[in-house]
Amino acid sequence: MTFDSAAFRQSMSQLPTGVAVVALAEEDAIHAMTVGSFTSLSLDPPLVLACIGGRARMAPLFAVGQMFSANVLRSDQAALSTYFARAGMAETPPPHRFLPWEGSPRLEGSAVSLACRVDQVVPGGDHLIVIGRVQAIHLGLTPRDPLIFFDRRYHRVGAGTGDQAPEIEAQEEGPRAFYEMW
Numbered sequence: 001m002t003f004d005s006a007a008f009r010q011s012m013s014q015l016p017t018g019v020a021v022v023a024l025a026e027e028d029a030i031h032a033m034t035v036g037s038f039t040s041l042s043l044d045p046p047l048v049l050a051c052i053g054g055r056a057r058m059a060p061l062f063a064v065g066q067m068f069s070a071n072v073l074r075s076d077q078a079a080l081s082t083y084f085a086r087a088g089m090a091e092t093p094p095p096h097r098f099l100p101w102e103g104s105p106r107l108e109g110s111a112v113s114l115a116c117r118v119d120q121v122v123p124g125g126d127h128l129i130v131i132g133r134v135q136a137i138h139l140g141l142t143p144r145d146p147l148i149f150f151d152r153r154y155h156r157v158g159a160g161t162g163d164q165a166p167e168i169e170a171q172e173e174g175p176r177a178f179y180e181m182w
């Protein structure tokens with residue numbers, strides 16, 4: 001291996017991600033943590049995944065069948081991202097509220113929330129790949145300006161609408177890629 005873990009971390013910091021707070025209720029307590037690894041996995045059935053550090057306090061709570069919510073943060077929720085990334089530290093929480101919803105606590109004000117049931121937990125190195133089957137969707141009010149995590153800092157989507165991306169589901173011939181052999 002010609003690189004160390006700091007170089008690997010730095011290289012992956014160049015991939016911008018959205019930020020989500022995953023949350024679940026256990027007895028009377030709500031547990032929540034910030035993840036940048038939340039992404040979609042399958043359209044049919046509707047599956048999503050998040051990679052949870054094996055040593056995170058929430059890791060043992062993701063058992064098959066457990067309900068959890070994934071709450072995609074807006075750009076004005078950066079303080080919540082930081083707060084739920086340091087849930088162990090005594091700190092005044094930024095104002096927020098979890099609402100009971102579809103068997104999981106929903107973080108009010110998120111851009112979108114997905115209620116999921118843990119379908120599989122797959123080991124992935126020092127993380128667990130938690131695969132959730134989506135049970136319900138709550139779309140927040142517009143504008144849904146997302147929080148972006150890039151190069152270890154928070155960002156927001158810049159001005160302008162951007163170029164039109166291909167309609168992936170409309171491609172009947174399958175994707176065409178052009179690349180050089182290496």
Ligand SMILES: Cc1cc2nc3c(=O)[nH]c(=O)nc-3n(C[C@H](O)[C@H](O)[C@H](O)COP(=O)(O)O)c2cc1C
Pocket residue numbers: 019032033034035036037038051052053054055056057058081082084085086087088149
């Ligand atoms: C923007 C951002 C993205 C993060 N993404 C992940 C992630 O995908 N998986 C993960 O395990 N931890 C991620 N973390 C770190 C966890 O939020 C943090 O380690 C966890 O909440 C601490 O839990 P603990 O106190 O139980 O150790 C991220 C933190 C931030 C600020």
